Amino acid sequence: MPERTLVIMLKEPNPGRVKTRLGRDMGMNRAAWWFRHQSTRLIRRLGRDRRWNTLLAVSPDIGGLTSRVWPLDLARIPQGSGDLGHRMHRIFRTLPPGPVVIIGADIPGIRRQHIVRAFDALGDHDAVIGPADDGGYWLIGMKRVRAVPPGLFSGVRWSTANARADTIRSLGDHKVAQIDRLRDVDTCADLAAVDSE
Numbered sequence: 001m002p003e004r005t006l007v008i009m010l011k012e013p014n015p016g017r018v019k020t021r022l023g024r025d026m027g028m029n030r031a032a033w034w035f036r037h038q039s040t041r042l043i044r045r046l047g048r049d050r051r052w053n054t055l056l057a058v059s060p061d062i063g064g065l066t067s068r069v070w071p072l073d074l075a076r077i078p079q080g081s082g083d084l085g086h087r088m089h090r091i092f093r094t095l096p097p098g099p100v101v102i103i104g105a106d107i108p109g110i111r112r113q114h115i116v117r118a119f120d121a122l123g124d125h126d127a128v129i130g131p132a133d134d135g136g137y138w139l140i141g142m143k144r145v146r147a148v149p150p151g152l153f154s155g156v157r158w159s160t161a162n163a164r165a166d167t168i169r170s171l172g173d174h175k176v177a178q179i180d181r182l183r184d185v186d187t188c189a190d191l192a193a194v195d196s197e
Contacts, residue, residue, distance in 0.1 A: 002098030004052040004119050007091055009079065010039055010105050011059045012067050019106065025188040034191070036069060039105035047074055049112055052119065057091060057102075085153025088140065092148045101128070101141035108194050109182045110138070117179045126174035131181045135161030138182045142174075149174065 013036035015028035023031035058064025061078035121128040130139030156166040
């Protein structure tokens, strides 16, 4: 059975370089502090589950590979250049065979059962998406038995209400499952909503 891989995409939590929309609301230092602690909790929760191999996709490419912010015992790869779509497409194309699920680190509600459901959905689907309330998504995964579509993520309007629909369209005839809806944190209003759930 091919190995399951969970990829957590991370930016080093430097003020002004991470969660800048949240930083405009609360200040760049506080936003970076929030992201650092949120990503630490997420990695602690998911990173050593034996049902999948966890890989940290880090940015910046060189500094992220040696950063002491994240556990040094978890394998890391550089995200590389390009927009989010280019970086995720590269991950899907280049990792060893087997299903791959990619998540961001800014979704406080992610639990192990969500990741299990995503991998399970890939049993009879080519791809899986975890929708977010804002029209985007917090998770995308591919079984990778079929070739990754060359146009995957082409034309996606990132950071808009169209991001999920655009991504599904870019998957062509791949059969797509949608799992749990979770909230990502881009603004103070998002943070307040997460805290009240």
